Amino acid sequence: MQRIIIIGYMGSGKTTVGRALAHNLGLSFYDLDWYIESRMHKTVKQLFDEKGEAGFRLIERNLLHELAEFENIVISCGGGTPCFFDNMAYLNAQSDTVYLKATPDVLHGHLKMGKTVRPLLLDKTEDEVQTFISRQLSERETYYNKAKYTLDVNLMDNYEKIKISVQKL
Ligand code: S3P
Numbered sequence: 001m002q003r004i005i006i007i008g009y010m011g012s013g014k015t016t017v018g019r020a021l022a023h024n025l026g027l028s029f030y031d032l033d034w035y036i037e038s039r040m041h042k043t044v045k046q047l048f049d050e051k052g053e054a055g056f057r058l059i060e061r062n063l064l065h066e067l068a069e070f071e072n073i074v075i076s077c078g079g080g081t082p083c084f085f086d087n088m089a090y091l092n093a094q095s096d097t098v099y100l101k102a103t104p105d106v107l108h109g110h111l112k113m114g115k116t117v118r119p120l121l122l123d124k125t126e127d128e129v130q131t132f133i134s135r136q137l138s139e140r141e142t143y144y145n146k147a148k149y150t151l152d153v154n155l156m157d158n159y160e161k162i163k164i165s166v167q168k169l
Contacts, residue, residue: 001071002027005091007144008100009137010079010118011110013153017100018076028073032081036063044078048119057084068094080120082143092146099147104134106154 002025006018015031022029033044036059040047047056060081067075068091075095082088091097102110108130111121120136121129 002073003068003071003095004074005068005095005097006074006076006100007082007088007091007097007147008079008153009102009107009133009140009144010120011107012079012100012102013110014076014079014100017151017153018074022074025074028070029076030067030070030073031076032060032064032067033078035067036060039063039066043117045117045119045122061085061087065090080140082146083140088143088146092148096149097147099144099150100153101144101150102153104130104137107133107137 004018004021004025004027006014006021008014018031019029021027036047037043040059042050044056047059051059057080060078061084064077064081064087067073077091082091088097111118111129111133112126121132124132
């Protein structure tokens with residue numbers, strides 16, 4: 001039985017890398033945000049708007065427990081997932097956890113390219129986003145660093161190559 005959990009900050013490429021890993025290993029792939037959206041019939045943004053961040057974190061935790069019971073899967077978590085409740089300890093107890101590590105500059109670059117809606121960044125200017133990422137990443141690294149494995153995804157070149165090969169799958 002294999003269960004691999006990908007964690008890391010927004011824009012670190014969790015979904016891209018997770019999907020490629022699942023394909024190469026013959027495992028099923030799930031993105032926790034997408035799972036939440038399909039189970040709740042609402043977008044992550046709607047859940048933040050309606051229930052606040054605390055309400056979203058509760059739903060996220062409950063559905064993480066539901067999803068992480070499946071076997072032979074790769075799951076990409078949301079950027080905040082490991083940082084709430086006992087989620088990181090829970091994940092480490094029953095899976096191989098992988099942290100995709102990148103600098104604030106690289107993450108900011110990836111997020112500028114991304115088209116998805118991230119409630120935590122929506123109300124901020126580009127300068128504010130840069131400061132926010134640096135501050136929040138340093139807070140969250142305490143949790144991320146508990147992963148069993150760390151993968152450096154700073155090289156844009158590697159990131160782009162993974163992305164292109166995943167798009168062909
Ligand atoms: C969040 C990251 C998002 C999503 C939500 C909150 C965070 O997922 O779960 O917007 O707290 O970092 P991605 O990391 O997949 O963007």
